[in-house]
Amino acid sequence: MKDVKTLFPVGEENTAFAQYFIGQSYLQPLAESLPVSNVAFEPGCRNNWHIHHKGGQILLVTDGRGWYQEWGKPARELKPGDTVDIPPEVKHWHGAAKDSWFAHIAISVPAEGASNEWLEPVSDEEYNKLK
Template identity: 40%
Template sequence: MKTIKILAVAAILLLSHACNTQVEKKENTKSLIPEEAIFPKGELGPATNFTGNAYNFGLVENDSVYNTLAGNVYFEKGARSNWHVHPSGQILIVLDGEGYHQLEGQPKQTMKKGDVVECPPNVKHWHGATENNSLTQMYILPKTENGIVTWLEAVTDEQYISN
C-alpha cells in the first residue's frame, strides 16, 4: 500500500513537471516568433509604383470565369503605393498592422486590423503603412475585364504626413 502511494505521488510530480515544461516551451516559442503571417511575403513591388518596400503575393489569378484579382500586400513601416485608379474599384481588407488610405480630395484615413475599405471605381487613391507600423492587407479587384490599374505619381512626403 505504501509503495502504491509513493508511486502515485511520483507520477503526479512527474506529470506536473511535464505540463510545466510544455507550458514553458510554448511561452518561449511564442516569444521567439515575431509575427505569424498568413501568406508568404511575396515579390518586392517596383520602385516606380511604391515608396519604400511593399511585397505582393497573388492569391487569385485573373481569368475569364471570375474576372477578379486578389492578393496580399505587406508594406514595411513608412511604405506606400503611388496614387492610382482601378476602373472597377478595389476592396482592401486589413489583416495586420496599421496603415493609411486616402481618396483624392478627402482626408487621409487610418486603417487597422479587421478594417474593410472600399475604393470606388476610377477614384484616384493611395494606401500604405504608417510611419511606425507595418501593414498587411488583402486586395480584391473585381470586374477586371474593365481593366486593372493605372499607376500615377508618387505620394509626396507632405501628402503622406498630412492629416
C-alpha cells in the same frame, strides 16, 4: 519585414510594382481564379496615387496600421478588421503608417476592360502630416 508574422504569407519583394511604391512592399498572390493578393508594407511604405478603371478594388486589412486616402478627402487610418470598398475611377493611395508595418488583402473587382492607372507619388510633405 520577412520575419514579421502576418495572418497570410508575406510573399516576395514586390518587384513587379516597385516603381509605383515609396519604400518596400511584398506581394503574395492568394488565388488563381481571381486577382486576390496579400500586400504587406514596411513602415513608411506607400503606393502612388492611382485609379482602378472599370472594376474598382476592395481592401481587407489584416495586420498592422496604415492609411487610405481618396483625392480631395482626408486620410483614413486603417487597422485590422477594416475594409475599404474603392469604386472604379476614384483616385487614391494606401500604405503603412510611419511607425508600423501594414498588410491587407487586395481584391481587384473583375470587370471587362479593367485596368490600373498609376499616377504621381504621395509627397513626403503630405505623408508626414499623418500621425
